[in-house]
Amino acid sequence: MYRTWMRFLSPGPAHHRLGLVCLGVGLQHGALPVVGPRTLDHHVAVVISAGGGWYQGADGRRTTVTAPALLWLTPGVPHHYGPDPDTGWDEGFVDFDGPATAAYRDLGYIEPGRPVVSLSDATGPRTVIARVARAARRGNPLLEVETGAAVHELLVALRRARADLAPDGDQVLAALARDACTPLTVAGHAARHGMTTAALREAVRRAAGCSPKDYLLGIRLGRAKELLAGTELPVAAVARRVGYADPAYFSRLFTRRVGLAPVRFRARQGRTVPGGWSDRVPDPGDPPLIHSSDTP
Numbered sequence: 138m139y140r141t142w143m144r145f146l147s148p149g150p151a152h153h154r155l156g157l158v159c160l161g162v163g164l165q166h167g168a169l170p171v172v173g174p175r176t177l178d179h180h181v182a183v184v185i186s187a188g189g190g191w192y193q194g195a196d197g198r199r200t201t202v203t204a205p206a207l208l209w210l211t212p213g214v215p216h217h218y219g220p221d222p223d224t225g226w227d228e229g230f231v232d233f234d235g236p237a238t239a240a241y242r243d244l245g246y247i248e249p250g251r252p253v254v255s256l257s258d259a260t261g262p263r264t265v266i267a268r269v270a271r272a273a274r275r276g277n278p279l280l281e282v283e284t285g286a287a288v289h290e291l292l293v294a295l296r297r298a299r300a301d302l303a304p305d306g307d308q309v310l311a312a313l314a315r316d317a318c319t320p321l322t323v324a325g326h327a328a329r330h331g332m333t334t335a336a337l338r339e340a341v342r343r344a345a346g347c348s349p350k351d352y353l354l355g356i357r358l359g360r361a362k363e364l365l366a367g368t369e370l371p372v373a374a375v376a377r378r379v380g381y382a383d384p385a386y387f388s389r390l391f392t393r394r395v396g397l398a399p400v401r402f403r404a405r406q407g408r409t410v411p412g413g414w415s416d417r418v419p420d421p422g423d424p425p426l427i428h429s430s431d432t433p
Contacts, residue, residue, distance in 0.1 A: 139167025156237030159284035171219035179234040183208035186259035188226030205259035229266035244346030317356035
């Protein structure tokens with residue numbers, strides 16, 4: 138016996154331009170029927186939160202699936218899968234597509250080469266899938282936009298839940314973030330952490346989906362923006378604070394990546410605050426009190 142609920146959607150061209158669209162969502166459990174063999178023209182994330190079964194790809198080899206696990210079904214790839222006929226499994230799935238899938242694939246969030254991925258915990262992804270299911274109710278005027286936004290959230294939740302990665306990166310990323318504004322080359326960072334440059338590249342690519350250079354640059358430019366917007370430090374001083382001894386090089390790099398020269402960014406975003414900005418992330422449930430100037 139099994140139970141199944143599913144709904145399929147048909148977003149329009151304007152919704153596709155948002156980057157990702159939800160094409161379907163389902164919640165099922167029990168000894169479900171075998172799926173396939175078949176080939177799809179879109180992506181599906183199948184989250185198995187309890188039970189087990191098998192997956193068979195184009196090569197004909199069967200892989201055992203044990204919850205918690207993720208099945209990536211990617212366009213053009215033949216697949217065939219099903220739960221154990223005796224015990225079944227608990228499954229939630231989301232069908233999706235859109236131009237943003239290419240970027241998520243490049244960043245390692247979608248892995249066509251790994252159709253079966255072990256998860257450390259399926260709670261986060263299943264919570265998002267349940268939210269997609271609620272948003273897919275009939276008569277919801279925000280149906281396509283709300284479900285499409287949730288697909289972005291699902292991809293993040295799946296990345297956090299991967300058993301082979303720490304939820305928020307790993308020690309290598311934490312160390313790079315801590316030392317990002319130190320004037321070191323990528324090779325210098327690798328040596329500092331007792332790694333070869335190749336090993337550092339592989340670790341960062343696997344955890345963050347980008348090269349160490351891009352990872353460090355993102356942190357440096359983010360800090361530079363904070364200093365430009367929140368202080369009156371000269372651009373040369375900002376450059377030194379974020380690891381660039383040559384202010385002209387920093388300005389060219391900033392302009393190329395941000396689209397504005399540092400001085401123009403400051404003119405648009407300047408928010409100089411006496412005493413500087415807080416580094417503490419505020420709690421949305423307990424926001425700080427803001428007093429007017431005439432409050433005693």
